[in-house]
Amino acid sequence: MSLCQCIIGWRQDADKKNPGFQVNPHVFYVSAVLVLFFVSIGVFFTKRLSEIFGTFQNTIVVNFGWFYILSVAFFLLFVIWLYFSPYGSIRLGKDSDRPEYKDTTWFAMLFSAGMGIGLLFYSVAEPILHFASPRDAAPGTIEAAVEAVNLSFFHWGLHAWAIYTVVGLSLAYFSYRHDMPLTIRSTMYPLFGDRIYGIRGNIVEVLAIFGTLFGVATSLGLGVMQINAGMDYLGLMSVSINNQILLIVFITLAATTSVISGLNRGIRILSQVNILLGLALVIFVFIVGPSVFLLSSFVQSIGYYLQNIVYLTFQTDAFTGLEWQKMWTMFYWGWWISWSPFVGMFIARVSRGRTIREFIRGVLLVPAIVTFIWIIVFGNTAIHMEVFGNGGIVNAVQTSIPTALYVLLDKLPGSLISSALATIVVMTFFVTSSDSGSLVISILSSGGNPKPAIPLRLFWSLLQGAVAAVLLLTGGVVGLQTAALTTALPFCVVLILMCYSISKGLKAEYDGKRVIDSEKKPPENTSNNKAKQLVGELFEGGSK
Numbered sequence: 001m002s003l004c005q006c007i008i009g010w011r012q013d014a015d016k017k018n019p020g021f022q023v024n025p026h027v028f029y030v031s032a033v034l035v036l037f038f039v040s041i042g043v044f045f046t047k048r049l050s051e052i053f054g055t056f057q058n059t060i061v062v063n064f065g066w067f068y069i070l071s072v073a074f075f076l077l078f079v080i081w082l083y084f085s086p087y088g089s090i091r092l093g094k095d096s097d098r099p100e101y102k103d104t105t106w107f108a109m110l111f112s113a114g115m116g117i118g119l120l121f122y123s124v125a126e127p128i129l130h131f132a133s134p135r136d137a138a139p140g141t142i143e144a145a146v147e148a149v150n151l152s153f154f155h156w157g158l159h160a161w162a163i164y165t166v167v168g169l170s171l172a173y174f175s176y177r178h179d180m181p182l183t184i185r186s187t188m189y190p191l192f193g194d195r196i197y198g199i200r201g202n203i204v205e206v207l208a209i210f211g212t213l214f215g216v217a218t219s220l221g222l223g224v225m226q227i228n229a230g231m232d233y234l235g236l237m238s239v240s241i242n243n244q245i246l247l248i249v250f251i252t253l254a255a256t257t258s259v260i261s262g263l264n265r266g267i268r269i270l271s272q273v274n275i276l277l278g279l280a281l282v283i284f285v286f287i288v289g290p291s292v293f294l295l296s297s298f299v300q301s302i303g304y305y306l307q308n309i310v311y312l313t314f315q316t317d318a319f320t321g322l323e324w325q326k327m328w329t330m331f332y333w334g335w336w337i338s339w340s341p342f343v344g345m346f347i348a349r350v351s352r353g354r355t356i357r358e359f360i361r362g363v364l365l366v367p368a369i370v371t372f373i374w375i376i377v378f379g380n381t382a383i384h385m386e387v388f389g390n391g392g393i394v395n396a397v398q399t400s401i402p403t404a405l406y407v408l409l410d411k412l413p414g415s416l417i418s419s420a421l422a423t424i425v426v427m428t429f430f431v432t433s434s435d436s437g438s439l440v441i442s443i444l445s446s447g448g449n450p451k452p453a454i455p456l457r458l459f460w461s462l463l464q465g466a467v468a469a470v471l472l473l474t475g476g477v478v479g480l481q482t483a484a485l486t487t488a489l490p491f492c493v494v495l496i497l498m499c500y501s502i503s504k505g506l507k508a509e510y511d512g513k514r515v516i517d518s519e520k521k522p523p524e525n526t527s528n529n530k531a532k533q534l535v536g537e538l539f540e541g542g543s544k
Helices: 003-014 023-046 047-082 103-114 118-132 142-156 159-179 182-195 199-233 242-263 264-290 292-315 323-327 328-351 356-389 391-401 399-408 414-446 456-471 476-510 525-534
Strands: none
Touching: 023 047, 023 199, 023 414, 023 456, 047 159, 047 292, 047 323, 047 328, 047 356, 047 456, 047 476, 103 356, 118 142, 118 199, 118 356, 118 391, 118 399, 118 414, 142 159, 142 292, 142 328, 142 356, 142 399, 159 182, 159 328, 159 356, 159 476, 182 199, 182 476, 199 242, 199 328, 199 399, 199 414, 199 456, 199 476, 242 414, 242 456, 264 292, 264 356, 264 414, 292 356, 323 328, 328 414, 328 476, 356 391, 356 399, 399 414, 414 456, 456 476
16 A cells, blocks of 8 residues: 555545645745745756756765764664663553554555655666675675675665654654644654744754655656656657656646545555555566575575674765765665655554554564565566576666666566556556655645645645656756755754654653643644544555
């Protein structure tokens, strides 16, 4: 199930005609003006913006690379500490609350929250690129093959989900345990008290909007490049930046159509279909690929990952230069941080009633394991062809990264059908991600209102597409990577404060003190309780 599916639960009332246009003016206008300014610069001064991006990226990597590496390491260690701490038995809700969803349903929703276009884009490309240009091995060797999968595990594994855990846990704790609005600013209450309803809270929400907007736009940009590659393979459209912009326009309009018309049923079905099609694609590649080798390499890769996780976690390339880190680890850490408000809000919404220990075990481990399976099936099938077969994938991927998945499928039986299926999956993920992302941003910019007005949602949906187009124009994959890395830096500071804030709140509760000592009731508090009930409408009836 995709993030959009859960959000549809919030949309039930929002899709009924809403005459109001409620926004938090300080958050909405600041965010909107800055993003529109960025889009204008990208349209009229594309080359100049590309140069600025390059300068920003180098500045961040050189001066703050260590900060990214250390911060994400801290997030993982913090989550592990919480799991084993006495606070682990505290429930995300009242003591009498119990989980709303069965474990199987919950696990499926967790995985789908963090999986989408990005995993489809990189599941073949990243292992192959590491295999061809390994970090610590000779290119094209068995050692390079082992390292390639290990690095992919590292970038998509526990560290990514630790970031999501921090945000989701903080939101769920303060909202369900202490009846705060389900907004990012609520997680800062133990630090700032009622001042979260002023400028400090506004700054936090603006940073969350920027992170979400550019994080989703990065995924949309990668997705449209892959769609274009797939349509080129199918003989429907040649690969060009103009065609990619046209695809962004077309698919963004499809997403905004659902916003305008309230096609809840259609988006819900589309969300379910894209997960089922993705699952079908994995099963197909596993069956027609080297199945026994994949099972064996999965076991070996898990062991190698655990063996090297500490070394990779704290590796900054201080003596050898930062080029590799810039293109890989720091990009991923920035991407996950920028996605964390988006995914964290989803995870919080579906996790009421679980203990902190249950929450961490589910969010940190289960999605990571499923992601490892995905990478093994696609990535190691491609590497197996390079090591034991006729090869040819490395050269193709080095020439065009978006073609990676299609080059692999072309070497398997039924390539035309599987390639068409892959293209459909990417397109459906694009539509649902755009629709969901615009709704989350609308909620943040309207002060936590779970029923943001349709014009507001339409505005952010169109702006997401515009940002994705500008990022493609200013540098393709590199431009997308730079955007994620740059916009995530300030929100990384918010995440660190979030860790301190929730630990302070948990300690106060454990010591029998009041966590929320306020008589001030924010305007969004009433509607927030209603929003928490809406999500249940979608998932009634069991697991996928």
